[in-house]
Each structure stands twice: as structure tokens, then as C-alpha cells.
Amino acid sequence: MNLENIFKGYSLSQEHQRIIGDKLKPITITKGESLLFPGDTTFYQYYVVHGCLRSYFTDTAAKEHTIQFAITDWWISDYTSFFKKEKAILQIECLQDATLLQLSRDDMNQICQSIPGIEEYFRFKTESYIGSFQRRIIGDLSKTAKEQYLDFVNTYPNIEQLVKNYHIASYLGITSESLSRIRKEIARN
């Protein structure tokens, strides 16, 4: 396993790589399977080596709302559950056969304590989430569906090709019919 892709910019000794490698448990999952269900509590976050997953919320009207997609080099979890040990409200589903590295909260804390500088990696990652969530809230509040879609394909061109249109629609907060019409209108130009 090559840790360099994960901890880009952090030079790790052989010994430190071994310690981290021992904590990261490889997982394979096939399309359609789920890693986590609402109501369960998750003690893990997952690094995507390859494949594609999404986390989503199912509302009282049984509509699904995609919170996050994850492809190579992304981490995914229900972070409310992972951080606070609360029951998850999200489901995490595999959209394309995937290989993951599973890391528990306890092991993450241990790595942070025993390997100087690595806590910064995880802190930076958490802080980056704040930024992307904030951008998303601003987008939800201030943009039309068409603008949101154009932003999405610009920001995540690699994801757009991998997932179904109705997954994208559920991420943007619109119906798949509306997304279809938006795409049609864009194609006309």
C-alpha cells in the first residue's frame, strides 16, 4: 500500500509508515452495497483508493438527498456520527466497485498522538470541509438550479461521469426531471 497519495506533503519515516499502515484496514465493496445505515453508529471513516461512493439522507417523504460523493483520494463517513459517536442519519452506498482504507476514530487519535504533524493533516481536512459545506450552503441559498448544476460539473467533472443523473439531482436538491430539462437547455447553446 502506498501512503504517499494520502499524506501528500507529509514526509514519513519507514517506521511511521508502518505504524499508519497497520491502522488502515483495506476494504472492498461492490456496487449497490452499503457501508453504513441510518440509526447505526459508525466508528470509522473511509479513504477511497478507487471506486465511487455517496452518503445520503432519506427524508420523511422517502426522498433521498445526497450529501457527499467520494472518489479516489477522498474520505467519506457520516461525520456527525463519527465525530460525536451519535447515531448516523446518513446511509453510505457504493456506486462503483471500490477499494477503501478503513480508519477508526481511536486509531486516528493514536496516530495523531504518536506521529508529529499528522494531526495537522486531519485538522486541515476537517477545516476544508467547513469551507466546502459553506460554499454549498451559499450556493443553495443564492443560485438557480441551472447555476448550481454548472457549478457542480465544473467543480466535480470526474464525478459527473461516474454517477447517475438522479444522484446528481438529489445532490443539487432538484428532481431528475428538472435536471433533464436543464441539461437539454444547456445542450441547445
Added chain:
Amino acid sequence: MNLENIFKGYSLSQEHQRIIGDKLKPITITKGESLLFPGDTTFYQYYVVHGCLRSYFTDTAAKEHTIQFAITDWWISDYTSFFKKEKAILQIECLQDATLLQLSRDDMNQICQSIPGIEEYFRFKTESYIGSFQRRIIGDLSKTAKEQYLDFVNTYPNIEQLVKNYHIASYLGITSESLSRIRKEIARN
């Protein structure tokens, strides 16, 4: 200054309280003033001792979108700017005369390094933001304006009394006219 309210649950020695107290700079600000403007870079976050502030985004149509309110015991900043040293996109405005404690990013890091356990406080705070942003995105995606408003007054009853209706509307992503109609409809029942 009493640090106990800020670092609830963290027992600090006299010496450590002195170190932290030296870094927290008291600030007073009056209604209508702003701490931060879009385009500036902020090196500070602010703890609210008393008073009320909001952070908001102004879109290309000159509409304001409130991202966060902050009252006693909350922290506020443009966290994208504060964490990443990027230019701020938010403005931070005082809604009720306030007393704040200003803490710079560098001082925060120094406190984290010199006082064991305090880094956990800030990490926990950042992780809590993830949870509240996630809940907000889910709300934006899955709830009607009326449900969103009811959630807001349940979750932040202390804030609802302090701020103007159009600030709440801009937080919920609706117009003040719509909020007025929603309130009227709720009052009928």
C-alpha cells in the same frame, strides 16, 4: 475575565489561564458596525461575551444570505478565510452592541501547543461545525420554508428574539414577505 465559560470542562491552572487570557483581546463593537468585509483576509476568530452578530454573503443580485448568527458563548469568523488565509467572502456585522474576545490564528496554534488538551477544545468546535452545517444542508434540501422556520425557532429560540425578521428570512433562504406569511399562517393555528 472569566475563562470558565469558554473552556467549560477544561480545568486550567492559574498559569495556563494567564497565558490564554493574554492572547484573548477584548473588543467592543456597536450595532451596525462590521468586523470584517468581503475581500479582506481575517486572521481572527471572535468569542461573543455578550451581544449579537451575524456573518453573511452578498450575491451578485445584491441579496444578502446570512450564514451564521452568534450570541453569548459562540465563536464567529469567516472560517474559510481564517483557516486557509484566503480572502473572505463574508461580512461580519454587529446586530446588538457586543463585547468580544479576539483570538488570532497564530495565538490559537500557540495555545494549542503549549497547553495540553486545549487543541481538543478547538478540534471539537470545528467538528461541531461540520454537524451543524450538515444539518443545515439537509434542511435546505428536504424541507419547506415553513418547516425550516419552525426548526429555526426551536433550535435558536434565543436568537429569534434578538434579530430582525428579514435577517431570519435571509438565513432561511426566503424573502421577508414569505416569512411574514408563514408566521401569519402559524399564528392562525
Added chain:
DNA sequence: CGCGACGTTGATTTGCCTCAACGATTGTGG
């Protein structure tokens, strides 16, 4: 081949916005 999943298209409905006007309340200067 036949079935189910997916995307598209049309007709209609609806929730919220926009624009406009008008009380109520608050603040301010004479």
C-alpha cells in the same frame, strides 16, 4: 426476447418570488 432501470418530454400545479402599496413602530431633530 422481455423486463426493469433510466432518462426524457408534456401538461398541470404549486410554493415562493417580485413588485407595489400601506400600516405600525421606532428613531430623531426641532
Added chain:
DNA sequence: CCACAATCGTTGAGGCAAATCAACGTCGCG
């Protein structure tokens, strides 16, 4: 302390973007 202006919240009329409901074409797969 009053007069007036500004701010704020409310109400109405009309419009629009997206949802809903329904039908249908296409593609992939057992």
C-alpha cells in the same frame, strides 16, 4: 415633547421556476 421621516412588517396581485403526475422511448441485462 411632538412632528416627521425612516425602518420594518404586512398584505395583495401577478408571475415564474421547479415540482408533480403521467406517459413513453431507450438501453442493458438476465
